[in-house]
Amino acid sequence: MPDTVTPTSDLLPRLRAVLGEGAVLSDPDSLTFFGQDVHSIGAPLLAVIRPVSRETLVGALKLLHQLGVAVVPRGGGMSYSNGYLADSPGAVLVDTGGLDRIIEINADDMYVVAEAGTTWAALDAALAPLGLRTPFWGPFSGIRATLGGTMSQNAVTYGTGTFGTAVDSLLGLEVALADGSVLRTGSWAQANSVPFFRHYGPDLTGLFSGDAGAMGIKMAVALRLIRRRPINTGISFGFQTFDQLLGAMAAVAREGVASEAFGLDPFLQKQRLGMGDLKSDLKMLLAVGRAGRGPIESLWQMAKIVIAGRGFLDGINYSAHYTVDASDRDEERSMLRRIRAAAEPFGREIENSMPTLVRAYPFPPLNHILGPKGERWVPVHGILPFSRVAAFRADLDALYARHAAEMTRHKILAAAMFSTIATNGFLYELAFYWEDERAALHDRILEPDAAKNLPRYPANPDGAALMRQLKQECVALYAKHGAAHLQVGRLYPVTDAMNPMTREVLGAVKAKVDGTGLMNPGALGL
Structure with missing residues (x-):
């Protein structure tokens, strides 16, 4: 049975004894920031x-379990689906x-093992000099998004067009359960093996991925490695209607050659082109120069972007953008040829x-966590078959038609971004903007x-x-x-609509790894 110690009088000193003085935060600013x-x-x-070792995390979990205190795990903190927000005080x-x-x-x-708090940007920076990468190598938010948070939420972006979602690159996990027990998955669980x-x-591994942290806290992640291909090329198409965009994105996805594929509706096109200032524009342009295959090509790429300016989407309602990674020029040409053949019946390059x-x-x-005019922003998404x-x-x-008058009155704008996942999924992500006060999270994360x-x-x-x-x-x-979702958290009804036996089995797993219900209570609807 849990102790009856009053947490506020006894818990914090005991946590500091386990974790160290600086690893326990209880000041109002920290509680506000991390609580949203x-x-x-x-x-x-x-x-x-904020444990700095897996051993001290395990010690803290044992103490919290003993005292009957609920635990909420958090990675980079960039989700919007209540995944790490406490249900009760x-x-x-x-x-x-x-x-x-x-x-x-x-x-x-060809594997890498990293602790769960490692960001995707840091991992990619460590692998790049070795000519290596993970198949999925990060979301747009990879400067903050962590490996553990991503495996709990699942994610798409870099590498998704050919290799699927983040969890598709997983080999194994090291997970701390609610009572401080530690398990490993895949070949990593074997006494004489490694996480290959x-x-x-x-x-x-699948049971503990995409779980919103309801099954345990990821402490370390093992991912597959692939060789980094030396040639990277982008190709874009414009369309007048959404049906044309959908047709092209589905056709290109079936080819299985685009590393990334994303589409924008008219609102987001204007927003993406309208955001930023001279300083950020120059930073991105210099990044293009550094990424070039030599000084001549770098200058040519930079010149093309400057000449095109922000008007290259004039007269285009929807756009789709692709990247390919190739080993040599012949492969690059072949991939681009296949993308053009799939997309050109629907639009123009x-x-x-x-x-x-x-x-x-x-x-x-x-900085995109607010709208281009400082509005609040929140996405909602689903993955659908084409x-x-x-x-x-x-x-x-x-x-939208039913709510048009109210949305106009309250200045709520709706937009959408689209991605394809491997050859079989279409991610339809809505983005809403409205005028409202900022939260502490925005002030902490936005660049000054x-x-x-x-x-x-x-x-x-x-x-x-x-x-x-x-x-x-x-x-x-x-x-x-019938959509599927990433970062289920407490927003998407994954368990509500489950086949009853599937839900029963999932509930039984939850009961086994978290018998007292103290690990992220309410996540996944469990």
Whole structure:
């Protein structure tokens, strides 16, 4: 049975004894910052702990379990689905950012092991000089997003077009359970093996990935390695209608040659081209120059972008952007030929400035957590089979029509971004913007120059209430069309719609690894 010690009088000193004085935060600013995500604010936290070793994390979990204190794990903190927001007051949040060692890069056996708080940007920087990378090598937010947080949430972006989501690159996990027990998965679980292979018996790695931290806290992650291909090229297309964009993106996805594929609607095209200032533009342009294959090609790429300016999408309603990674010029030409053959029946090729910039500067500062005019921003997404996208979009248009007057009155704008996942998934990501006050998270994450150039707005409770309603209605609409989701957290109804036996088995696993229900209670609907 848990002790009856009063947490506020006894817990914090005992945590400091285990973790060290600086690893336990209880000041109001820290509790406020860590107690919110991009969109919402959770129940008040008792404390935030930031262990700097896996051993001290295990010790802290044993103590918290003994005292009956709920634990909420957090990675980079850039989600919006309440994944690390406490359900009720008095939880302790575990910030895994202090676990940031790269443990092993094995170029012979082609795997890497890193602690869960390592960012994707840091991992990629360590692998690049060796000519290596992971198949999936990070989300747009990789400057802050951590390996452990990503494996708990799952994610897409770099490498997704050919290699799928983040968890598709996983080989194994080291996980601390609620009571401080430690398990490993895949071949890593074997006494005389190493984390080189995932599927040795039932796939336990899968049970602990995409789990929103409900099953345990990732302490270390093992990922597959591949050779980094020396040639990278972008190619872009413009379309007049969404149906043309969808047709092209589906056709290109089926070719399986684009490393990344993303599309923008008219609003996001203008936003992406309108954001930034001279300083950030120059930073990105210099990144393009550094990424070139030599001084002549670097200058040529920079000149093309300058000449195209921000008007290369004039007259284009929708755009799709692709990158390919090739071993040599022949492979590059073959890949581009296949993309052109798939996309050209639907639209026309345009300047490739956008994929060139994205790849040259893959992990930019996260100034997009606010809109271009300082508005609040929140995304909502779903992954659909290509055959169901049109019906979903028709229902979405009807939803927007029903709320048009209210959205206009409260200045809520809706946009969308699109990605393809391997050959079989279409990610339809909505983005909403509305005028409202900033949260502490925005002030902490925005670059100072970006923050001072954006206006502030007063609190807008009516607009925020409508935004919450729209968010829930969109989630229900995705469920109606059978969508899957990343970063499930407490937002997406993964367990509500499950086959009953599937839910029962998942609940049994949860009961085994977290019998007292103290590990991220409420995540996944468990």
